[in-house]
Amino acid sequence: MSLWKRFAAVGVLALALGVFSGFFSSADAASLVARIDISRQRMIVYVDGRHAASWPVSTARRGYRTPTGTFRPGRMHRRYFSKKYHGSPMPYSVFFLGGYAIHGTNAVRALGRPASHGCVRLHTENARRLFSLIERYGKRNARIVITR
Numbered sequence: 001m002s003l004w005k006r007f008a009a010v011g012v013l014a015l016a017l018g019v020f021s022g023f024f025s026s027a028d029a030a031s032l033v034a035r036i037d038i039s040r041q042r043m044i045v046y047v048d049g050r051h052a053a054s055w056p057v058s059t060a061r062r063g064y065r066t067p068t069g070t071f072r073p074g075r076m077h078r079r080y081f082s083k084k085y086h087g088s089p090m091p092y093s094v095f096f097l098g099g100y101a102i103h104g105t106n107a108v109r110a111l112g113r114p115a116s117h118g119c120v121r122l123h124t125e126n127a128r129r130l131f132s133l134i135e136r137y138g139k140r141n142a143r144i145v146i147t148r
Contacts, residue, residue, distance in 0.1 A: 033046045034145070106124070
C-alpha cells in the first residue's frame, strides 16, 4: 500500500473514532431534567434518569402565564433582582425563556399554589440546589420541562 493510501486510511479511521468517541462521551454525559407540573405545583428533578429531588413550586397566578414546553437553561445568576417587578429578589435564577426563570423566593408560604407573574418560584435553598446541579452537569446536559 502506498504511503498516501495508508495516510488516507489512517485519516478515515481517526475521523471515525473521533465521531464515535464524541458520540459516546456525550451519551455518557450526566443528564439533568427538571420537570415542572403546573397542575400539581411541583418540580421533580432527575439526574441520569433517577429521581433526585421533589419540591413544591409556585407558577403563574390568574391573569399571568408560565410557558409550557421543553427548554434549556439560559443565563444564570446567583443574585438577581427583577427589572420588571420593583427590584424583587430572584436568588439563584435560571432563565429558560426570555424573562422567565426558575428562582428562589421569600414567599415560601405560597409554595404549592399559583402565585407568581409567570416565573417558577422555589424555596431559596432548593433553587440553590438546582442551580448547583445545573452548574455541575452543565447547561448543555440540562432540560427544563414544563407541563400542565
